[in-house]
């Protein structure tokens with residue numbers, strides 16, 4: 489005897505399994521497609537429908553919050569290089585976007601790379617930090633207005649931070665960053681500077697980042713005494729990149745410029761380093777890319793493109809992006 493109720497139950501169960509199976513496949517395919525989108529588009533697709541929203545929140549999509557592809561036109565920004573985000577209206581729109589994008593990624597975000605041309609303010613940085621507590625690597629933009637309180641609030645949220653790319657945005661608060669690092673006992677292992685590396689910063693490194701393993705101070709002005717202090721004091725340092733840097737020191741009103749290797753070896757013992765990276769026979773990234781003398785890149789409309797490349801590239805792969 490046929491049990492109609494049993495058959496209907498089996499059909500319903502089969503349909504339900506098929507539905508779940510299709511949903512599962514659909515979800516996986518959506519996530520795969522979303523991996524090809526930049527952060528702007530990835531944030532927007534979540535507004536299409538429930539299933540797209542669910543897929544757009546998949547943890548695998550948000551390990552790296554890469555904001556380098558942000559388009560200035562999306563925020564009605566005046567095209568003034570370096571200070572492009574200075575207007576109030578785009579700044580507010582930027583805050584809204586950062587809040588939304590970082591809330592999608594939430595605790596899954598381990599790397600934040602800000603757009604080189606973003607004009608970063610406290611509200612931007614704090615909005616990001618509050619929503620992304622598990623960040624390990626932070627790449628700062630080149631300009632903005634970050635205060636001592638702003639950087640301290642951010643560091644309080646980013647207790648697991650291990651790696652920072654420090655730019656000229658910190659000119660007025662360079663030491664405050666390290667004080668905040670010390671205050672919240674951050675274990676910083678990797679640092680890259682794209683601004684002048686002076687003696688004060690070297691002393692701050694020795695005091696607040698004793699476990700530093702990798703340091704890049706390539707393509708910048710470097711204070712000789714600061715460099716010697718770091719090399720002599722940080723016992724866990726493994727790799728230091730001074731490729732194309734100008735090593736110099738103040739000498740009673742004048743400057744003395746040092747040839748990196750000849751002079752460094754006189755003052756410090758670099759035998760404990762695994763690698764000291766210098767420009768060797770034009771094989772470094774800057775030489776290979778032919779930008780040794782090109783200060784202005786006429787191929788693009790952005791006059792600071794070569795600086796953006798210096799910010800992005802590095803012979804130490806963990807400090808490149």
Ligand SMILES: [Zn+2]
Pocket residue numbers: 732767768770771772773774775776
């Ligand atoms: Zn070179």
